[in-house]
Amino acid sequence: MKKIKLTVIPGDGIGSEVMPHALDILDVIGEIHGGLDFEYEHFDYGCDYYLKHGKMMADDGMEHLAESDSILLGAVGDASKVPDHISLWGLLLKIRQEFELAINVRPAKVFRGIDSPLSAPEDFDLVVVRENSEGEYSSVGGRMYRGDDEIAIQNNVFSKRATKQAMEYAFKLSAGRSHHVTSATKSNGIFHAMPFWDEVFSETSAQYEGIRTSQQHIDALAASLVTHPQRYDTIVASNLFGDILTDIGAAIMGSIGIAPSANLNLNDKSPSMFEPVHGSAPDIAGRGIANPIGQIWTVKMLLDHHGEEEMGSMLLNTMESVTADGILTPDVGGGASTDEVAGEVIKRLKRKM
Known part of the structure; x- marks a missing residue:
């Protein structure tokens, strides 16, 4: 037993x-x-x-x-x-x-019998792999001064170990799905962290032959997830970007009430x-x-x-x-x-x- x-x-x-x-x-x-x-x-x-x-x-x-x-x-x-x-x-x-x-994993799919708010949803079935330990949700930072001069500083923290770990999990997961991994980035606007993210993604993808890859800026990816969710299989994203994308995934399924998640050690x-x-x-x-x-x-x-x-x-x-x-x-x-x-x-x- x-x-x-x-x-x-x-x-x-x-x-x-x-x-x-x-x-x-x-x-x-x-x-x-x-x-x-x-x-x-x-x-x-x-x-x-x-x-x-x-x-x-x-x-x-x-x-x-x-x-x-x-x-x-x-x-x-x-x-x-x-x-x-x-x-x-x-x-x-x-x-x-x-x-x-x-690692945080959240699937989103067309669920039989539940109407998607999308006018003509195709049969999408995707999963978002979210780096769950650091990134934009780091507690590093602080506040100083008072009144109109007050400053709040929030530091994003991206380690190669954690970033690569999330990406490797996404590639291995996709190998049992449709062999396609999309990276959510914003390297055209976030000067240090996202170019680093892109470099680690490129390095990691080279280790997984047979898995197709793409990279999209988070704003375009969020829009595309609403208009063409069927294009995606496995998406890997940072802590904040993954949080946003998974709520979109729940919404296009028809209700956040049906969406699950796994937080994995x-x-x-x-x-x-x-x-x-x-x-x-x-x-x-x-x-x-x-x-x-x-x-x-x-x-x-x-x-x-x-x-x-x-x-x-x-x-x-x-x-x-x-x-x-x-x-x-x-x-x-x-x-x-x-x-x-x-x-x-x-x-x-x-x-x-």
């Missing part, structure tokens, strides 16, 4: 509404597989935890998380309770940085983390209408990460069969509840036993 120990952090807002369905689906997957068992350890870290304890997680929280094989996260943040910079840096970004989750020293992109969505929390597809899709990515690609593909196909039959939450034009959509996925999975 293969056992996978998971840390579960539902977090804030709709996180606690979609997470139970993801765990139910994992249990069903384990039954279908017959040789797969999931063990869960739950933590109530989040904004409510902060209000009680003055911190987003316990002092020994990272030690407990490190004992798991992977982390399932629901959502982080509720600005009405805790400022975003506190909630993000105290939990999500803390985990990403201390566990060296250097590549040295096997710490667990990787899987989370939906939608955030805590406090405006709909408690109404039972949150889309569970994003959280369920993270389960598919988690299964792939642990070598269970067959189970992951089965789950994705089952999810799409549900949406294709019009069982949809309100964010994608339907009238079904969170429970109804997830319940239908579970019902159809059980038919495969």
Whole structure:
């Protein structure tokens, strides 16, 4: 029996509404597989935890998380309770940085039954590989002076090690897809960091024969992702550029509520983390209408990460069969509840036993 120990952090807002369905689906997957068992350890870290304890997680929280094989996260943040910079840096970004989750992977595809806002979307299926540890989101910098003379300095940090690592991951991923990698750059406007990025991309691409490459400035790439998403297979981008492009990817799919992400540790020293992109969505929390597809899709990515690609593909196909039959939450034009959509996925999975 293969056992996978998971840390579960539902977090804030709709996180606690979609997470139970993801765990139910994992249990069903384990039954279908017959040789797969999931063990869960739950933590109530989040904004409510902060209000009680003055911190987003316990002092020994990272030690407990490190004992798991992977982390399932629901959502982080509720600005009405805790400022975003506190909630993000105290939990999500803390985990990403201390566990060296250097790669963020987010797929975007035409999802059967869900209308894209694009007028005539072709059958796009792409993935963005985002450098997840440094770049524009470095905390190096500071503020000085006051009044009209105040200055804020934010330094971008690009190391060759981290940059090349993201690019190598993108090339290896594309080798199992459509053999095409696009680099997001802005070397015509960002004088030092982006020419460096381009040089590392050129150096890395030379090591991967058979993979076609292209480079696009981020502004043109963002526009093209909206007008011609079918042109792309694997996109590699810096921390900020990847963040922007992946939200565009979620938007052209039809809803940020269906978009998943994986934060990956590549040295096997710490667990990787899987989370939906939608955030805590406090405006709909408690109404039972949150889309569970994003959280369920993270389960598919988690299964792939642990070598269970067959189970992951089965789950994705089952999810799409549900949406294709019009069982949809309100964010994608339907009238079904969170429970109804997830319940239908579970019902159809059980038919495969």
